[in-house]
Amino acid sequence: MTAANPFYTPELQGPYELYSLGRFELEEGGVFDDLQLAVSTFGTLNVVKDNAILIVTWFSGTHQAWADSYIGEGRALDPEKYFIIVVNQIGNGLSTSPNNIGGELAGPAFPKVRISDDVRAQRQLLEQEWGITKLFAVVGGSMGAQQTWEWAVRYPDFVERAAALAGTAQNTPHDFLFTNTLIDAITSDPGFQEGHYTSHTEVEAGLRRHAEIWSVMGFCTDFWKTEFWRTIAPEGSDWTFEEFSDNFLGTLFASMDPNVLLTMAWKWQRADVARNTDGDLAAALGRVTARFLDMPISTDMFFPPADAAAEVELCPAAELKVIDSICGHFGLFAFERSYLEQVDDNLRELFAS
Amino acid sequence: MTAANPFYTPELQGPYELYSLGRFELEEGGVFDDLQLAVSTFGTLNVVKDNAILIVTWFSGTHQAWADSYIGEGRALDPEKYFIIVVNQIGNGLSTSPNNIGGELAGPAFPKVRISDDVRAQRQLLEQEWGITKLFAVVGGSMGAQQTWEWAVRYPDFVERAAALAGTAQNTPHDFLFTNTLIDAITSDPGFQEGHYTSHTEVEAGLRRHAEIWSVMGFCTDFWKTEFWRTIAPEGSDWTFEEFSDNFLGTLFASMDPNVLLTMAWKWQRADVARNTDGDLAAALGRVTARFLDMPISTDMFFPPADAAAEVELCPAAELKVIDSICGHFGLFAFERSYLEQVDDNLRELFAS
Numbered sequence: 001m002t003a004a005n006p007f008y009t010p011e012l013q014g015p016y017e018l019y020s021l022g023r024f025e026l027e028e029g030g031v032f033d034d035l036q037l038a039v040s041t042f043g044t045l046n047v048v049k050d051n052a053i054l055i056v057t058w059f060s061g062t063h064q065a066w067a068d069s070y071i072g073e074g075r076a077l078d079p080e081k082y083f084i085i086v087v088n089q090i091g092n093g094l095s096t097s098p099n100n101i102g103g104e105l106a107g108p109a110f111p112k113v114r115i116s117d118d119v120r121a122q123r124q125l126l127e128q129e130w131g132i133t134k135l136f137a138v139v140g141g142s143m144g145a146q147q148t149w150e151w152a153v154r155y156p157d158f159v160e161r162a163a164a165l166a167g168t169a170q171n172t173p174h175d176f177l178f179t180n181t182l183i184d185a186i187t188s189d190p191g192f193q194e195g196h197y198t199s200h201t202e203v204e205a206g207l208r209r210h211a212e213i214w215s216v217m218g219f220c221t222d223f224w225k226t227e228f229w230r231t232i233a234p235e236g237s238d239w240t241f242e243e244f245s246d247n248f249l250g251t252l253f254a255s256m257d258p259n260v261l262l263t264m265a266w267k268w269q270r271a272d273v274a275r276n277t278d279g280d281l282a283a284a285l286g287r288v289t290a291r292f293l294d295m296p297i298s299t300d301m302f303f304p305p306a307d308a309a310a311e312v313e314l315c316p317a318a319e320l321k322v323i324d325s326i327c328g329h330f331g332l333f334a335f336e337r338s339y340l341e342q343v344d345d346n347l348r349e350l351f352a353s
Numbered sequence: 354m355t356a357a358n359p360f361y362t363p364e365l366q367g368p369y370e371l372y373s374l375g376r377f378e379l380e381e382g383g384v385f386d387d388l389q390l391a392v393s394t395f396g397t398l399n400v401v402k403d404n405a406i407l408i409v410t411w412f413s414g415t416h417q418a419w420a421d422s423y424i425g426e427g428r429a430l431d432p433e434k435y436f437i438i439v440v441n442q443i444g445n446g447l448s449t450s451p452n453n454i455g456g457e458l459a460g461p462a463f464p465k466v467r468i469s470d471d472v473r474a475q476r477q478l479l480e481q482e483w484g485i486t487k488l489f490a491v492v493g494g495s496m497g498a499q500q501t502w503e504w505a506v507r508y509p510d511f512v513e514r515a516a517a518l519a520g521t522a523q524n525t526p527h528d529f530l531f532t533n534t535l536i537d538a539i540t541s542d543p544g545f546q547e548g549h550y551t552s553h554t555e556v557e558a559g560l561r562r563h564a565e566i567w568s569v570m571g572f573c574t575d576f577w578k579t580e581f582w583r584t585i586a587p588e589g590s591d592w593t594f595e596e597f598s599d600n601f602l603g604t605l606f607a608s609m610d611p612n613v614l615l616t617m618a619w620k621w622q623r624a625d626v627a628r629n630t631d632g633d634l635a636a637a638l639g640r641v642t643a644r645f646l647d648m649p650i651s652t653d654m655f656f657p658p659a660d661a662a663a664e665v666e667l668c669p670a671a672e673l674k675v676i677d678s679i680c681g682h683f684g685l686f687a688f689e690r691s692y693l694e695q696v697d698d699n700l701r702e703l704f705a706s
Contacts, residue, residue, distance in 0.1 A: 172574050172577065172578050173577035173578060173594045174569065174572070174573065174574040174576070174577040174578065175574070176594075176595075177565070177568050177569050177577065177594070177595070177598060178569045180565055180595070181534075181562070181565050181566050181569055184562050184565060185538075185562075188541065188542070188558065188559075188562060189541075190543060205541065206541075209534070209537050209538075209541060212530070212533055212534050212537060213534050213566070215530050216527065216530050216531045216534055216570070216655075217569070219527070220527065221525050221527040221528070221655075221657060221659065221660055222659070223527070224525065224526035224527040224530065225525050225526060225527065225660070241526045241529075241530070242529075242530070242533070245530060301654065302574075304574060306574065306575070307574055307578070
């Protein structure tokens with residue numbers, strides 16, 4: 001039995017509701033008796049149900065990042081105009097996950113989950129709870145971008161617009177190898193015990209090494225060289241860059257659940273819309289009918305603009321707009337006002353089209 | 354007592370000679386009773402001693418990489434024209450290192466060595482053995498580039514030309530954090546035993562995790578996506594990209610000595626020519642009088658062209674020429690004919706000036 005981890009509570013992540021989807025069969029063969037999705041909504045669904053925006057979450061993230069930084073009155077994602085549904089991905093610690101399922105599928109026995117499982121579950125949720133059969137837009141970053149692409153390829157008739165930030169439709173081998181380093185940093189910790197730790201604190205060393213790799217791949221050289229990180233560090237702190245890395249990312253990831261992270265990492269590695277078309281990526285991307293806005297971040301080390309551009313080339317419905325940021329992939333955390341302005345401007349344009 | 358590691362022998366690294374420099378005091382306070390440099394020379398020093406080219410080595414590398422791929426008749430580094438001296442860096446396993454020093458300074462007790470120690474030792478070697486007081490050129494890649502920059506800043510009168518590949522004069526914090534991940538992959542292995550392992554094979558898991566990080570940061574996304582690696586894999590092998598990573602880099606690094614790698618990693622992290630000028634990088638780079646050719650590799654993930662360009666901006670004597678490669682930092686391994694052609698063309702132009 002794993003001790004409860006306070007990280008995965010409304011107190012830390014902000015309010016959400018759990019929706020039951022009942023029995024749910026996963027692509028890889030696992031079955032949940034009752035899949036629960038943790039959802040946070042903003043705004044009101046209009047009568048004709050044409051103002052629903054689905055937001056999907058990234059690795060290690062929850063609905064909170066979107067609620068805190070991206071959604072708000074006067075913003076592109078404006079709850080005054082749209083009914084915004086943020087769905088936590090399966091395995092992220094809030095929706096059905098290794099840390100909360102209990103019973104036989106708990107911890108390291110949690111089944112393999114794919115991006116496509118998330119997207120199927122999200123569709124079921126939308127239809128079942130609100131009778132939504134068409135989305136004004138799907139929006140997501142990183143693993144959320146993977147889900148966004150899957151939505152646009154799998155259910156083209158369901159998606160009118162889509163916006164992907166810092167992610168690709170088909171994960172690259174480079175990205176796969178990067179994720180391996182994250183996985184192995186955790187699983188190599190003797191405290192991990194093949195996933196049978198009794199508290200995530202037993203895996204703190206591995207989680208901190210995992211965070212250390214993020215400090216390299218999640219940011220970029222200019223983030224560190226210009227000391228942009230000082231704008232994020234607590235006021236008055238006299239941290240060095242190593243201390244910032246350890247105190248900020250290290251402490252953040254050390255508070256998470258290893259099996260939760262590993263569930264998401266496995267899923268991330270295998271994201272691939274071409275699974276819908278027998279491995280033909282061009283055929284998959286050719287199915288997209290949504291107006292698709294693809295927004296890689298200029299300094300992203302593992303979802304670099306070139307990888308996004310190569311996919312947009314294959315997708316007639318997609319447009320590429322590179323977001324300028326000094327924060328690498330973690331530009332997603334919205335440390336920069338200029339980043340949010342670019343994203344909002346692009347989303348507004350997409351939503352007006 | 355550590356078991357002898359066959360990786361660090363002439364049988365595997367090619368022939369070299371050991372030169373004794375006698376008692377040698379290190380910047381950080383350590384003292385070698387008799388510093389030995391492992392050296393391989395090519396060609397003949399002319400009578401006026403103005404045809405000597407010093408080549409310095411990179412992390413985990415030896416003189417072998419230069420002998421095998423860069424030096425040869427008809428090449429820019431032509432032993433028919435030049436007296437080429439390849440000096441293995443201190444701590445690389447062939448020159449005085451944790452694995453070969455024996456006695457009180459063996460293994461984890463090996464003292465901290467800086468890039469500037471290497472450069473001072475190399476100068477002593479050149480003067481003592483051959484009476485060389487001016488170099489036609491200094492050439493190095495990666496940590497060799499760090500030594501090359503140090504040469505040009507520390508001993509401007511000694512260096513007529515310099516060529517740095519894939520490295521910087523002042524290590525960046527991003528690079529420092531990257532190197533931390535390499536270090537921690539090794540030291541976190543329980544078999545490392547704080548450096549007191551009896552054979553490097555006890556640290557194989559850590560060395561392979563270290564290699565896994567290299568497969569991400571040492572190459573780049575296009576290297577993996579285009580499957581360029583198939584041109585390196587043994588003919589007829591049916592490896593996946595993960596197997597290539599594990600069989601190629603994993604096996605290579607697993608054959609090395611952990612304390613040797615850690616000695617170099619510490620040195621790499623702290624390379625900084627501004628130590629010669631009280632921390633003023635512009636002042637340091639302003640001291641360079643050599644014609645300095647700076648050649649970052651286009652796809653390098655941790656010594657990216659932008660970091661090199663920023664230094665060239667501060668160095669009136671330097672010129673930037675980005676080398677186009679699909680192999681990231683490991684372009685240095687010279688897998689591509691086009692890479693070697695660019696390097697040779699640039700070196701020829703430098704040597705003709």
